Amino acid sequence: MMRAWILPILLVLCGSVLAAGLIFSETVGPAAAVLLVFVLLAAVNSPLLSPRSIGALEAQRRSAADGRPVVFWRPGCKYCFRLRVRLGRSARQLHWVDIWRDPAGAAAVRAANNGNETVPTVVVAGQPHTNPDPAWVRKQLSRSA
Structure with a gap:
């Protein structure tokens, strides 16, 4: 069961790291957009939307x-x-x-x-x-x- 969650977790972590880097460079708007895209990708690849x-x-x-x-x-x-x-x-x-x-x-x-x-x-x-x-x-x- 854990194997199914690896990709979504990695997507959220990568998105969080990228968003944090953008926040530190004081670009909050693009940081939110990047995080949203990665969270949506994680949701699509998660078992939650699976049949x-x-x-x-x-x-x-x-x-x-x-x-x-x-x-x-x-x-x-x-x-x-x-x-x-x-x-x-x-x-x-x-x-x-x-x-x-x-x-x-x-x-x-x-x-x-x-x-x-x-x-x-x-x-x-x-x-x-x-x-x-x-x-x-x-x-x-x-x-x-």
């Missing part, structure tokens, strides 16, 4: 019952973030598995990607698809409904 995750076994059980895809992801992954943003509200209908929190999920991703933990990996009807186009995922989601 609600469930375990891999539970996700597979739910997917078998309702036919919706399972998305294996991890915090800080820009491709996972892109998928989540481009799916919009329909992202809530997917079953999300954080591979950093669930060892079974990480094992499933490694099995699908020749030993690599490449995410996002979307499983539709038992078939894994690595970093698929968000439009394709949306189409698969509409088919399952």
